[in-house]
Amino acid sequence: MADDTRNITGxxxxxxxxxxxxxxxxxxxxxxxLHQIAVRQMRRERGEHTLQATALVHEMYLRLFGSEPIDxxxxxxFFAVAAQQLRRVLVDHARRRQRxxxxxxxxxxxxxxxxxxxxxxxxRLLEMDQALARLESxxxxxxxxxELRYFGGLSEKETAEALGISVATLKRDWEFARTWxxxxxx
Numbered sequence: 001m002a003d004d005t006r007n008i009t010g011x012x013x014x015x016x017x018x019x020x021x022x023x024x025x026x027x028x029x030x031x032x033x034l035h036q037i038a039v040r041q042m043r044r045e046r047g048e049h050t051l052q053a054t055a056l057v058h059e060m061y062l063r064l065f066g067s068e069p070i071d072x073x074x075x076x077x078f079f080a081v082a083a084q085q086l087r088r089v090l091v092d093h094a095r096r097r098q099r100x101x102x103x104x105x106x107x108x109x110x111x112x113x114x115x116x117x118x119x120x121x122x123x124r125l126l127e128m129d130q131a132l133a134r135l136e137s138x139x140x141x142x143x144x145x146x147e148l149r150y151f152g153g154l155s156e157k158e159t160a161e162a163l164g165i166s167v168a169t170l171k172r173d174w175e176f177a178r179t180w181x182x183x184x185x186x
Contacts, residue, residue: 001055002164003079004017007029008026008029008075008078009072009074009075010029010177011025011026011029011164012026012074012075012077012078013072014026014073016070016071023065027065028079029101030055030082030165033079034057034060034061034082035053035057036055036153037079037082037152037153038053038054038056038057038060038086039046039053040153041043041090041151041153042069043055051089051093053075056090057078059089060082060085060086060089062115063085063088063089064081064082064085073117076154076158076161076162077162078163079154079158080144080147080152080154080163081150082152083147083148083152083153083154084147084151084152086149086151086152086153087129087132087147090125090151091125091126091129094122094123094125094126095126096123098123098126100121119177124185125148127185128185131181131184131185132146132179132181133145134184135180135181135184139173139176139180139181140175141163141165141173142173142174142176142180143177144163144175145163145170145174145177146164146174146181148162148163149174153165156170156171156174157164
């Protein structure tokens with residue numbers, strides 16, 4: 001992990017400084033991990049979802065690498081931005097589906113992934129996005145914790161590192177955010 005982190009951080013610095021081919025080399029290194037994150041996220045989506053994990057990663061790639069280079073700090077910062085882009089891709093996709101047609105497949109949706117009621121997934125994703133926006137105005141760091149853990153699939157340690165906080169603080173923020181969101185998404 002330490003070598004992987006140094007390698008990714010070095011590639012991010014190369015990309016930021018405009019070194020030719022750095023973005024492609026970076027994608028080769030992180031693609032597998034981004035794909036695993038996308039697969040985990042797509043398991044939460046409805047079964048007949050039209051967006052596949054590979055397409056989700058490719059859309060994230062276009063959003064991450066198609067813009068001006070970001071002042072990347074490290075591996076954790078990269079995956080934090082990737083989590084944010086993943087959320088945006090899914091929300092944009094859900095909004096398009098809602099505009100095209102009301103309704104859709106039924107699926108379970110829960111922060112705990114336990115015993116959630118059956119609801120329309122696109123609608124719930126949009127509700128989750130709106131609730132996260134409200135949580136962000138109340139507690140920006142707690143909202144970021146949800147984005148990194150839920151959408152980005154980061155571990156507690158990775159999330160704490162990305163946010164520059166202790167794991168204990170992260171756990172408190174995660175518990176607060178889950179409780180608050182559960183009250184908003186009833």
